Amino acid sequence: MRNMLAGVALLSFALSAFAADVPEYRLPAGVEPVSQVIELTLDPSREDFSGTTSIELVIDAETDRIAINQVGLVLTRIELASGRERRDLQATEGDWERSWLADGKPIAPGEYTLKIGFSGKHATDSLGMYRATFEGRDYIFTQMESMYARRAFPAFDEPSFKIPFRLVIDAPGELTVVANTPVEAVEKRGDRQRVTFMQTPPLPTYLIAYAVGPLDRAAIEGLSIPAHVYVPRGHADRLGFVLRETPRIFAALEGYFGSDYPFRKLDFVAVPEFAFGAMENPGLIAYRTDILLVGDDVSGRQAVNVLNTIAHEIAHIWYGDVVTMAWWDDLWLNEAFATWMAKTILEAEYPQYETDLNLPQARAFSQDELTTSRAIRGEVRNNDEIFASVGMHYTKGATLLRMLERHVGPDVWQRAIRRYVETFAWSNATERDLWDVVSKESGLDIAKMAGDYLNQPGFARVSIDASGKVSQERYARKGTSVADQLWRIPLHVKYKADDEVRQTYTLLEGRTGSLDLPSNSEWIFPDAGANGYYRWSTSRDQFYNLVDDIAALSDREKIALLDNSGALLNDGSLAMADYLYVVSRLLQDPHPLVTVPALEAVRVIGDEFVTAANRAAFATFVDRALSARYATVGIRDRTGDSEALLQMRPRLVRVLGQFGTNQGLARDAAELVERYFDEPASVSSALALEAMRITALHDDGDRYDQFLRTYLDTDSANQKSSILAAMYFDRPDVVRRHLEFSLSSEVQAADSLSALRAFTYVLDDHAILYDWLDDNFERVVAKAPSYFGPTMPQRLGGSCDQHNLDLLREFFADRGEVYAASLAKVVEAEEACIARRVEHAGSLNGFLQDPVNAE
Numbered sequence: 001m002r003n004m005l006a007g008v009a010l011l012s013f014a015l016s017a018f019a020a021d022v023p024e025y026r027l028p029a030g031v032e033p034v035s036q037v038i039e040l041t042l043d044p045s046r047e048d049f050s051g052t053t054s055i056e057l058v059i060d061a062e063t064d065r066i067a068i069n070q071v072g073l074v075l076t077r078i079e080l081a082s083g084r085e086r087r088d089l090q091a092t093e094g095d096w097e098r099s100w101l102a103d104g105k106p107i108a109p110g111e112y113t114l115k116i117g118f119s120g121k122h123a124t125d126s127l128g129m130y131r132a133t134f135e136g137r138d139y140i141f142t143q144m145e146s147m148y149a150r151r152a153f154p155a156f157d158e159p160s161f162k163i164p165f166r167l168v169i170d171a172p173g174e175l176t177v178v179a180n181t182p183v184e185a186v187e188k189r190g191d192r193q194r195v196t197f198m199q200t201p202p203l204p205t206y207l208i209a210y211a212v213g214p215l216d217r218a219a220i221e222g223l224s225i226p227a228h229v230y231v232p233r234g235h236a237d238r239l240g241f242v243l244r245e246t247p248r249i250f251a252a253l254e255g256y257f258g259s260d261y262p263f264r265k266l267d268f269v270a271v272p273e274f275a276f277g278a279m280e281n282p283g284l285i286a287y288r289t290d291i292l293l294v295g296d297d298v299s300g301r302q303a304v305n306v307l308n309t310i311a312h313e314i315a316h317i318w319y320g321d322v323v324t325m326a327w328w329d330d331l332w333l334n335e336a337f338a339t340w341m342a343k344t345i346l347e348a349e350y351p352q353y354e355t356d357l358n359l360p361q362a363r364a365f366s367q368d369e370l371t372t373s374r375a376i377r378g379e380v381r382n383n384d385e386i387f388a389s390v391g392m393h394y395t396k397g398a399t400l401l402r403m404l405e406r407h408v409g410p411d412v413w414q415r416a417i418r419r420y421v422e423t424f425a426w427s428n429a430t431e432r433d434l435w436d437v438v439s440k441e442s443g444l445d446i447a448k449m450a451g452d453y454l455n456q457p458g459f460a461r462v463s464i465d466a467s468g469k470v471s472q473e474r475y476a477r478k479g480t481s482v483a484d485q486l487w488r489i490p491l492h493v494k495y496k497a498d499d500e501v502r503q504t505y506t507l508l509e510g511r512t513g514s515l516d517l518p519s520n521s522e523w524i525f526p527d528a529g530a531n532g533y534y535r536w537s538t539s540r541d542q543f544y545n546l547v548d549d550i551a552a553l554s555d556r557e558k559i560a561l562l563d564n565s566g567a568l569l570n571d572g573s574l575a576m577a578d579y580l581y582v583v584s585r586l587l588q589d590p591h592p593l594v595t596v597p598a599l600e601a602v603r604v605i606g607d608e609f610v611t612a613a614n615r616a617a618f619a620t621f622v623d624r625a626l627s628a629r630y631a632t633v634g635i636r637d638r639t640g641d642s643e644a645l646l647q648m649r650p651r652l653v654r655v656l657g658q659f660g661t662n663q664g665l666a667r668d669a670a671e672l673v674e675r676y677f678d679e680p681a682s683v684s685s686a687l688a689l690e691a692m693r694i695t696a697l698h699d700d701g702d703r704y705d706q707f708l709r710t711y712l713d714t715d716s717a718n719q720k721s722s723i724l725a726a727m728y729f730d731r732p733d734v735v736r737r738h739l740e741f742s743l744s745s746e747v748q749a750a751d752s753l754s755a756l757r758a759f760t761y762v763l764d765d766h767a768i769l770y771d772w773l774d775d776n777f778e779r780v781v782a783k784a785p786s787y788f789g790p791t792m793p794q795r796l797g798g799s800c801d802q803h804n805l806d807l808l809r810e811f812f813a814d815r816g817e818v819y820a821a822s823l824a825k826v827v828e829a830e831e832a833c834i835a836r837r838v839e840h841a842g843s844l845n846g847f848l849q850d851p852v853n854a855e
């Protein structure tokens, strides 16, 4: 497409005066769509499709051409009409996935109808409009976010063009056809049907959704509007949990926003081939099948995941769908908002899961501490740039919103959110608009504080000395250097003095400040409530006093303390033995969810720091620390177990099974796998996953065929993804067989990298992977959803090993600029990891030889 550019550039001088203000990757100003009708002729059993679209337009100033987004479509019959005048336009493909429509004559300002006939071939990579075959039946689904609607029909495919749409779908008469809005009319024509849907309220193109295929459905009862879950034929009996819990989430969200759900219906569709977890299309929210088809009896992490996903998507209805970002540079707010809102709802409605003990900042820190980290708000021009930093949108963004919520107070924050949604309903808004509303409601200047976190990468490390003097600098891991930066930091501090635990607060605005602290504080915990997006350190004595008095902290604070200790390990201010002292403390905590991050810390140490030389000593430490707990907890879920225990058990099984030598556990795991393969519903999916992994790790490869056979036989999407994620076999012939299998039609596009993920994790030497990738990389990239592409180097990293890093670097060295950003990130992370392992080896060995006295 790029080589068409020269000719296009010659034509473009006559563009309207506005054009100068609009970046080149955006559609030019001066042409505004008002509404759009899309008529599609679809048949899931065919590879091609066709359609016509009719767009009402207003043109502000004379122009010689109209730009419209499309990619991969053949445009036919382009007609521009105004009153009685009709003109045929020709299309020239330009860059940024758009076509220029012109007939060589000027187009005067005024109102027009633009009609375009088009045809195309269905995608199969789960993006845009695509075909999927599931259990031998064909379906059509859609995933238009971010810039994929243009694959399905020509459109002004930018979120700021919010207009009403009307969909008309012509499809085989026996299939179910659903879309964002209720059906207005169905016309039968022989063995086909023409389904006209009601016009939507103003929507951006990325929220258009429809599905065609042999879908069954079940009703969600008890909502103010009609609601159904559509599922692939034959699966409506697995919806118990979702049908039961959705009304509760729905009501909680209506309550928070203080306004009714704003669309005419709420349908869910379970999509067997889906590139994301779920997608917030108004009136037709799409989910991976393994999120909706979970049966009746769901608990532990799986329950949290399902509830969280549903709450996240319905929260988007208000922010995302009714109020929409003006451009993709505010995608962070869209995702941060839904993530924060879902957490808020789960904490209030489902206290039994204790989701407040899941700290989103922990995941954000680990990405944001890299020197290659970028600000979460920044220029984005295309899909690849959007996906390059999308992870932190959720985690860092949600942490920021929670910190701001605590800063202004939850009531003020809620009033501001309500006003924001009311003010910008059915139109677009930017982050600036949100800060304006919050600042007005709270009387605090929020924009500056928020800007510190949005427009700069990284985060602060706050040091507090015994006298209460505070200073900040940007956190950097040992051996790296970062730019000098400052943040406005709301600092909530807990401390103990004179046998009493108290709190104090300051807003740290410059490099240094001071806290109102007595001189004899026994310990200081500088993140009271654990809502801060910063790291911290205190004097060594105060740090140890705090760890020894850890019961004075809340469970959430204990987890933050452990996480912060990891940061101090990585920046060189804490020795490995000191860190393991904190980890050991938390491993013994009575609360199962407090032990979860400690178990995760043990896993990371086992993965990254342990080598052949100290593997046996580490196993002894793991056995000693965890075997007694395993003896009481066991591998099977029992009636009466708390949700916290149900969430912890799989982690315990994983860590003890992988790094310890507990023979009983290995046998228990193998037995559980047999049970799970015979009767999937009898074992929770999280436990089954870990039991399969342990079994595969202990197996010499003979069981691979059993895993594969179960994968092929099962019709449970959940079981299929679990089996793929558990392929921890390392025999070379099995590795090669399974890599090949991952590219077969038996594995859906979104799961096609699961084999690479599993093998980069379990193989000591990655040479076998790169040998295979040398011959098959194009096939891998072609099969996976296209947004996976630019992040491939990071997906192959994580081994913390020089030889494997060299292989990785060599492999991507001349594969193009598209991998450069991801390669830089993974190289930095791996090199840092290797350096840390070397640096901490002595301290780790010291601890492993004498865990009790190591401190």
Ligand SMILES: [Zn+2]
Residues within 6 Å of the ligand: 312, 316, 334, 335, 338
């Ligand atoms: Zn989202």
